[in-house]
Amino acid sequence: MEFVSTNSAPAAIGPYSQAVKVGDMLFTSGQIALTPDGGEEVLAKGVEEQTKQVLTNLKAVLEAAGASLNNVVKTTIFLADMQDFAQVNAIYEAFFGDHKPARSTVAVKTLPKNALVEIDAIAKL
DSSP states (O other), X not given: OEEEOOTTSOOOSSSSXXXXXXXXXXXXXXXXXXXXXXXXXXXXXXXXXXXXXXXXXXXXHHHHTTOOGGGEEEEEEEXXXXXXXXXXXXXXXXXXXXXXXXXXXXXXSOOGGGOSEEEEEEEEO
C-alpha cells in the first residue's frame, strides 16, 4: 500500500490520504471545491464553479499517482441537491470526454464545509 499526496490539490482536512495505491489500483478520497492551498473561495460560488474545481483537484491527485482521468474505472458523485445533476453532469462530461467510467450519483444531506458537490474515483494504473 502506498499513500499518494500532492500540493496540486488541497491537503486532506481529516485523518485520511488524498489517495491510496494498492497494486495497480488507485482509490481517491472525495474532493470538494477547496483550492490547492486549502482556500475556500470557490465554496462560495455556484455548483458549476465548484464542480470544475473538484474535477481539477481529482485530476491533480490522479496525476500525482501517475494516472489520468482516462484511467478512472468508477466515480461516485455526492450532491447536496439533486437539482444540480444536469449542471454537474455537463461539466463532468467535458472533463471526461469520450471516456465513460462506471458512476454512481447520490444526494446527501450535507457535505464537508457545506460544499455542493464531492467526487471520488477508483482508477486502474
